Amino acid sequence: MLMKQIIDAYEVLDSAYVTGKKVEEYLRTIQPDADITVYELKGPKGTTDMLKVRIPGSNGKIKGGSAPTIGLLGRLGGIGARPERIGFVSDGDGALAAVALAAKLLDMQNKGDVLDGDVFISTHICPNAPTAPHDPVPFMGSPVEMSQVNREEVSDELDAILSVDTTKGNRVINTRGFAISPTVKEGYILRTSEDLLDLMQITTGRLPYVFPLATQDITPYGNDLHHLNSVLQPCTATNAPVVGVAITAETMVPGCATGASHASDVEEAARFMLEAAKAFGRGQCKFYDEEEYARIQKLYGPMKHLQTLGEE
Known part of the structure; x- marks a missing residue:
């Protein structure tokens, strides 16, 4: 369970003065020698602090092992929209989940529970991001371009x-x-992972929810197409399989809304991601079927052009 980490991380992030360094300081209270990197990233509308945490596994590549590495990425425009909005915004839940996951994994290592594979956690910390118009409700903007975050x-x-x-x-x-x-x-939008569906059922105690994707949702920002949001943007910059974990609501909630974060929902999503990381490092969780993927490529060819901005 990550409820303590969710609450602790929220207290750090819910501040007009929060920086990446302050988040690093919080994480180092858990493990002083943790592999944490923080640096400023400049974009067309301002700056944000990138936060990266590498947590070595017992059989991970960092130690020369062979277990696979999973990336847990907290996506967002910003954790705040100051001065327009006061406080932590709904859009910040991705960062909250990522910071809580880092805190939990570091604490687990202190207590002797080490995952097999390495875990890479990353997000960015910006308490004063701009807002942006979007249909059906306003989005949070970002001081940096999505392509910049992908590169980092x-x-x-x-x-x-x-x-x-x-x-x-x-x-x-x-x-x-x-x-x-x-x-x-x-x-390619592939079949939903049965292993991840199993883990979702186990961690939530409910039937799993899978959200629909349109082709434009998996194309890069900047092509003037409508996107659900940025949850699948990492897929435009990698050959690795990517699965989006969407923190959701029954009603439409603007990303710039305050008072709209639910600790139990963020904790549930983070706990699912933690269990997926455990299973993936042990080779017990497949994101896709390699044979079927080879077959679909043979039949229909590569679709990598959807990872680009396309041609006019």
Whole structure:
């Protein structure tokens, strides 16, 4: 359970003065020698602080092992929209989940529970991001471009990615809690992972929710197409399989709304991601069927052009 970490992380993040360094300081109270990197990233509308945490596994690549590496990415525009809005905004739940996951995994290591594979956790910390118009409700904007964040977070070391993002500004996911996407890989929307569906049922005690994807949702921002949100944007920058973890609501909630975060929902999503990381490192969780993927490529060819901005 991650409720303590969710509450502790929220207290750190819910501040007009929060920085990446302050989040790093919080994480180092758990494990002083943790592998944490924080640096400023400049974009066209301001700056944000990138936060990266690498947690070595007992048989991970960092130690020369062979277990696969999973990336747990907290996607968002910003954790605050100051001065327009006062306080932590709904859009910040992706960062909240990522920071809580880092705190939990570091605490687990202190207590002797080490995952098999390495875990890479990343998000960014911006308490004063701009807002942006979007249909049906306003989005949170970001001081940096999505392509910049992709370059910072997505690397060849990642064998699979779970991307968590607040996804409440729509009419297609009408439940509170979280939902997962089908697996996306190199421009293909593949079958939803049965292993992830099993883990979702186990961690929630309910039937799983899967949210629909349109082709434009898996294309890069900047092509003037409508996107559900940024939850699948990592898939535009990697060959690894990507699954979106959408923190959801029954009603449409603007990303810039305050007082709209539900600790139990964020905790549930983070706990699911933790269990997926455990299973993936042990080879007990497949994001896609390799043979079927080879077959679909043979039949229909590559779809990597959907990872680009396309051609006019």
